[in-house]
Amino acid sequence: MSPTPLLEVKDLHVGFVTDRKKVVPAVRGANLVVYPGQTVAIVGESGSGKSTTAHAIIDLLPGTGRVTDGRILFEGKDVAGASKGDILALRGSSVGLVPQDPMSNLNPLIRVGKQIREALEANGVAKGKEADARVVELLQEAGLPDAERRAQQFPHEFSGGMRQRALIAMGLAARPKLLIADEPTSALDVTVQKQILDHLDHLTDTLGFAVLLITHDLGLAAERADHLVVMYKGQVVESGPALEILQDPRHPYSKRLVDSAPSLASQRLSAQEHRAEVREQAESVAEEVAAEVASHGDEFGEGRSRVVEVKNLTKVFTIRGSRPGASTDFTAVDDVSFGIRRGTTTAIVGESGSGKSTVARMVLGLLDPTSGTVEFDGVDITTLRSTTQQLAFRRQMQPVFQNPFASLDPRFTIYRSIEEPLATHKIGSKAEREAKIRDLLDKVSLPASVMRRYPSELSGGQRQRVAIARALALDPEVVICDEAVSALDVLVQAQILNLLNDLQAELGLSYLFITHDLAVVRQIADDVLVMQEGRVVEHAPAEELFASPREEYTRALLDAIPGGSIPLGGGR
Structure with a gap:
């Protein structure tokens, strides 16, 4: 490694100017060094200042953001106060950027x-x-x-x-000398993530360029970075060799990050033990709920052991060709069968394009299957024709999607967003709805004061809690979580997974959990389906699948979990 740094950030301060000309600090006294050929990872939760620090380097701060103090030295030249022309010359040719979204x-x-x-x-x-x-x-x-x-x-x-x-x-x-990668693989499944990161490693080795990696994935940082910078509330609280920090974190915040990282925590026996306790309690509650529903003569409520039964599900899409009238058929889901046991979680995992989200949309009744059936409490949902039947089904099965900002209307207050399904189904008086919404917010650990706020005023984790509250508003039996935690940083992700477990145990919910992140599956799932190119290649209880996967494809997915094999110090 060259003794001359490629990038030096010295005592950097970044602030955002408010309407009243007041400067709100976002980064306070940050320091970091990147050498040629080195990978440095900045880790921290949303709002910690990691992306702001990275964007300050190439003068891409959003809105009223500006560097208020400190120096940014690139190849020894201070670019913190560089001209527009110099910054434009720096971008792309010397410093490349891979943005998150x-x-x-x-x-x-x-x-x-x-x-x-x-x-x-x-x-x-x-x-x-x-x-x-x-x-x-x-x-x-x-x-x-x-x-x-x-x-x-x-x-x-x-x-x-x-x-x-x-x-x-x-x-x-x-071919820049420094690549700033801001959550470059957060949208990718583990095998593609591994392929991309292996390629970046190869380029750093062969071309000698450096990588500044912004990530909330501690496992990824542990496996890929030489040096780790931990940021919290705009400050660097710990910095040093990556493995050293991950095996023996000194700062309390670093310890919290390590303890919350699912890819590292997935090895722990405690995750399996906790999941077994949740499953036992949830199954008991779910049986009571199903028996009560059946006693009222509800169309959906036969008390079957499997609340959802998917049989030989197939979906074929017709894709238009480049010439007028030309088309080809594409089989997105090919003869998929599985069941969801009442009070348990079934996870569907696989790479992008494996068909898992298409299965979820068909189970939700949002997409008609080409063939096969989806039975909910013994009723084939594809036979539901009347509005009354469809509304009754919708009450019992609710979704939580990946991006809560996209699934919440920005013009609606939180109160109105949660009230909307209650109003649609004509449930309760205005006072009863407000009481219900207060109870739901309490269940997802949000204060009642957020009712009058808008989605833009909440953090990503808070928005996802609102999305979960809205999904629970109609007291469903089944909740389908489609990549519900993949967009969240590691601490918030851990909180949401714990929340989903707690709600399942309390309410007897059954989950269909769609994810490309195998690291979270052990913490939330009881049964796992592995999909590849539209087909189920392996279906097993979670513990069995993690302990002794039968298929080579499943083993490849497990081997690709970043940081999964890294031993932790401190008695973990």
Whole structure:
């Protein structure tokens, strides 16, 4: 490693100016050093200042953000007060950026290949046919198969993981000396994540560029970073060799991060023991609830051991071809069968495009299957024709989606968002609804005062708690969680998983948990389906699947969990 730093951040202060010209500090006295060929990870929860620190380096602070003090030295030159021209020259050619949200960072009206080509041309790397050829190479490097055809597609034709890979290709287009990767793999399944990170490791080894990795995944940081910087409330609270901090954290906040990391915690016996306790209590409550519902003669409430039964489910999509009238059939879900035992959690895991979310949409009744059946309490939901029948079914099965900001109407107060399903189903008087909403907020550990606030005024974790409260408003039997914790930082993720476990034990809920993150499965699931290319390749109890997976594909998924094999110190 070169003794001369590539990047030095010295006593950096960043603030945001309010309407009243007051500066609100976001980063306070941050220090970090990155050497050529080194990977440095900044970890911390949402709002800790890690992304703000990274964006300050290339003058991409949002809104009224500005550097108020300190120095940012890139190859010995202070760029904190650099001119616009110097900053533009720095971006792309010397410092590349892979932002977190691929959908808001790719133009939906421009083909993906053209957007990468623009990055090549802007940095003087290549033009014309040479640029087109380089676009294909970059997409291949980033792990996209059939790259030449993919380059001609639009962002909406890509999965979330594919869009993220396109951003990574764009960030590496000009072969920068430093790549700032802001949660670069948070939208990716573990095997693709491993492929991307292996490729970044290869490039750092062969080309000598450095990586500043912004992440909330402690397992990923432990496995990929040489040096770790822990940030909390805008300050660096601990800094040092990655394994040293993860095996023996000194600061209380660092200890909390390590203890909450699911990819590290997944090895612990305590997670299995706690899950067994939750399952036992939930099954008992669920049996009581089902018996009570059945006693009232409800259409959905036969008290069966399996609340959901999926049989030979298949979904075929027709994809339009490039020529008028041309089309091909694509089988997204191929003959999938499983059941959800009352009061338990069934997890469906697999890579992007494996068909798991399509299964969830069919179970919810949001997508009609091409063939096969979905039975809820013994009733085939595909036969429900009347509005009354469909509303009765909707009351019993509710979703919690990945992005709570997208699933909550920004114009509605939290009160109105939770009240909406109650009003739709004509449940209770105004006073009874308010009492119900207060109780729901209490169940998800939110104060009643949030009722009058809007989604934009809440953190990501708080918004997801509101989404869970809304899902519980109709007292459902089944909750379908589609990547419900993948967008959350590690501490909030742990809180939401604990909340889901507690609610299941208290209310006897049954969960269908869709995720690409195997690290959380052991903490929440009792039965696991592994899907690949639309088919179920393995189906087993969670403990059995983790202890002795039968299929090579399952073993590959488990081996790809970042940090899963790293031993922890401190008696953990």
